[in-house]
Every structure is written in C-alpha cells, then in structure tokens.
Amino acid sequence: MILVPARVAPSGIHGNGLFALASIAQGTPIWRFLPGFDQAFSPEAWAALPEPALSHTRHFCFVRRGDLHVVLSGDHACFINHSEHPNTGLPHPPDRTLHGGGPSGEASSAVTTVALRPIAAGEEITCNYWNYDADTPWKLGRVPRHAPLGACPP
Template identity: 45%
Template sequence: MLRVKTYIAQSGIHGTGLFAGAPIAKGAVIWGFDPPLDQRFTPDDVKQMSPPMKAFLSRYAYSDRGTLVLCGDHARFMNHSPQPNCGNDPTRQFTLALRDIAEGEELTDNYATMEDSWEPFAGIIEPERM
C-alpha cells in the first residue's frame, strides 16, 4: 500500500502515471506489500482465471519470486523509467525513494530491475509492456 501522498494523472511517459502529492525525501518508503489489499497470485491461481482477469494482471501486476503481485491501490500506475526515482529495498517488500522527489513529479521504477522473469507463467499469461 502506498505510504506517501500521491495522485494519478496523465503521464508524459505512458498513459496514466503516479505522481508525488507532496515532497518525498530520499530513502522514504513509497510503497509496502500489505495484504489483503495487495495480492500475490501463483501460476495455479492464474490458470483458473478468466481472460479478462488475466488481461488485467498482464497490465498491472509484476512478477516476484514465482508469483504475480497486484498492488491494490494506485501504485499499479507507476511507470517505467531507465533512470527511476524509486526502487526496491533489499527484501523487495518496499519501494523506496532513490533521491529527493518534488511534489508533482511522476514516480517511476525500472521494470528491468524491480521484477523477476515471467517464466513461471509461460503459456498461462504474458506480460503487457510499453
């Protein structure tokens, strides 16, 4: 769940983006995995889903240690950047500010380093990427 003030708006990167609603200090926790709001789905879970459910996960979930993680709040609108201002802590349970972030700045993460391979879901679902 998001731990800082944010809002969603049109992104200059892609579609809808997540933006800082107030200044965020370097090292601040932006998001943390908080069930039951945030969910993990195994390959067996996804196999049982309808095509529209799979399409939703393909767009908004990310792969982490053999599961798909779906953020239950607006964190799912965080877009990719090769020079992100957010990133994972070593446990991968939290997203942290990599530098000071100004109010109104889009929050971004590097998808290549934030998630694992979708290989456990091969033949079941494919990730949708920009």
C-alpha cells in the first residue's frame, strides 16, 4: 500500500509512472505490504488463476525473490518504474521491524520500502527491480515474453 501522496501520470521511463504529490524526506516509508489489501500468491496458486488474471498479474506484480510468491499491490504502487539509480528501496541496513520480521526472526510479506534520498514534489518514484523482483529480466525485455514466471536468471 502506498503510504505517501502520489498520482499516476505519463513517465519518461516507461508508460505511466507514480509521481510524488509532495516532498518526501529521506527515510520516509513509501510502500508497505498490507495483508488483505495487497495479495501474495504462491507460485502454485498463481498458476491456477484463469486468464486474463494471469496476464494482468504478470504485468503488474513482482515475483518475490526467495520464495517466488507473486505479489500484487492493491493500489497504484504497480506503476513504480525501474531505475538503476532509484529514489526508493529497502532501508540500509534493513530494519527487521520495517521488514515485518516475526518474533522469532522469520521473514514475512510485510516489507516496507523507504525513500533512499529526498524526493521532490512532482518527481517520479522509482525502485531497482533487480533488488527484489525475480522477474526483472522479463519486465525489462531481456528474456522472451513467454518465459516462465520467476524462471529468469539474474
């Protein structure tokens, strides 16, 4: 779920992008997985979806590295475009409380991304897909569009 005021508009990077409506300070939480609003499908549950749900989720989801769960944001976070020099990402060092680590330290799907630097009002919000999305080569057009979900080499 997007945690800052933002809007979808044409992007110079690709198609439409997500743009900040107000200045955002470095370290501000930008997006957090919210169970019940955002969805995380196991690879098996995702594969069982009918068309056109498969095509829609493939285009707008990210494939979580590690467990290959398909994560679909319930809002316009799906319009955050890739950048090799992003203005959002995971905190450095990662904060387990922001990442949703449970009481025994296990990871959960409650990941939070933050502003890595100040973001100006009107600036496009970007992230580096390579840091978390196992489907990045497919999204960036480096493998055929028919490549299996999450089967793309880094």
